[in-house]
Amino acid sequence: MRRILFLLFVTGFLFSCSDYQKVLKNEDVKAKYEMAEKLYDEGDFKRANRLLAQIAPQYVGKPQGERVMFFLADSYYQIGDYNFAGYQFERFLKSYPKSDKASQAAFLGAKSYYELSPAYSLDQTDTDKALVKLQSFINTYPESEYLEEANAMARELTTKKERKEFEIAKQFTKLGxxxxxxxxxxxxxxxxxxxxxxxxxxxxxxxxxxxxxxxxxxxxxxxxxxxxxxxxxxxxxxxxxxxxxxxxxxxxxxxxxxxxxxxxxxxxxxxxxxxx
Missing domain, CATH: 1.25.40.10 (Tetratricopeptide repeat domain)
Known part of the structure; x- marks a missing residue:
């Protein structure tokens, strides 16, 4: 029974890959949209991202454009490509500032830069950017469900910046x-x-x-x-x-x-x- 189930799983997976490859190479935008949404809902963000990146420009100004752009930004976030995620969430907010997803997009955009923040001993440009984004989110959405997490991340990044400044002073003391x-x-x-x-x-x-x-x-x-x-x-x-x-x-x-x-x-x- 286990062997049969395994074979069924492998067969289904191969068919799924085959269907995905066909759609990926196809010019049918609607088919790509449907496949991308299916993969996104299943948590297959990497494959969904490839399709979404292909079709996003063609949905600008269309009713599905808001949905496609959010899925694209979030799929970048989910696969850990935080540079592109932050950029795409910014684009989403500029295009759809009144979206129901605006609060979530602002939070995930800020969190993308938070994820890019390096160790305290390195250059803190990304930390500064993350703090600006987090503070903007906190000020804009004070009732958000993400507020507590945003405040915690802001405190963590502030402490990281303070530590860098403190360690420099501490080093002078040691040398003294x-x-x-x-x-x-x-x-x-x-x-x-x-x-x-x-x-x-x-x-x-x-x-x-x-x-x-x-x-x-x-x-x-x-x-x-x-x-x-x-x-x-x-x-x-x-x-x-x-x-x-x-x-x-x-x-x-x-x-x-x-x-x-x-x-x-x-x-x-x-x-x-x-x-x-």
Whole structure:
């Protein structure tokens, strides 16, 4: 029985492929449309896509044009060709802005660019584009069933962009431990910019702690003329961390740096007193 069922399946599949190839090579647009719709409904998006791409130009301005264009865009999305999917969903929305499928098309178009967003360490052009599309969708369709997912994707991409900016500042801090003062100066500037530009970031607490680290490194290795001023700046960075995060997870390390700062300040004050 299993063998018979298998043979029937293979035979049916071969006939299906044969029919598909005939329609694909045929000039009959209606036959291609019917086959494409059948394949699309069955989830065979790859073969449906080939047919839809052939007939879409011939349905422009026709009653079935809206349906064909949406199926074409969605078939690109379903087979993972997100560049073409994003482009085709944009075309669909321009052609049919009042379509019942407009909300879904806007969401899937934005999601196509979301899928193209690379790792945080790479160029984030596609991430920027995805965020623009997602924000446009959120603003245009605030009651959409896709709103929660769109917000989640936007948060994820925002965090990815923040991480890239944060990792650059973090790298300067690491390099600053080599006692090259310029790295610490760059780290402090980068961390200040990060905290200012990303007030709700998940990396904000660590950024404020790293400023204490970079400020302390800078102060401890500064000339006598600049040491006191920079130690006071490091102390202020520590106090700012504790003010914003009283139970910071970096308390142990930050408190140790604060002790070092106070100890060094005492030495500086002692030297000042002796020189008077």
């Amino acid at each position: 431990k080599s006692y090259i003062l310029e790295y610490n100066i760059s780290a402090i500037a980068a961390l200040d910019n990060f905290v200012s530009d990303n007030p709700g970031s998940v990396f904000r607490e660590e950024a404020m702690y790293l400023k204490v680290v970079a400020s302390t490194n800078l102060a401890m290795n500064s000339t006598v003329q600049k040491k006191k001023e920079r130690l006071l700046a490091a102390k202020a960075a520590y106090q700012n961390l504790i003010k914003n995060y009283p139970d910071t997870r970096f308390a142990k390390e930050a408190n140790k740096l604060a002790e070092d700062i106070e100890s060094e300040l005492a030495q500086v004050q002692k030297q000042e007193n002796l020189s008077k």
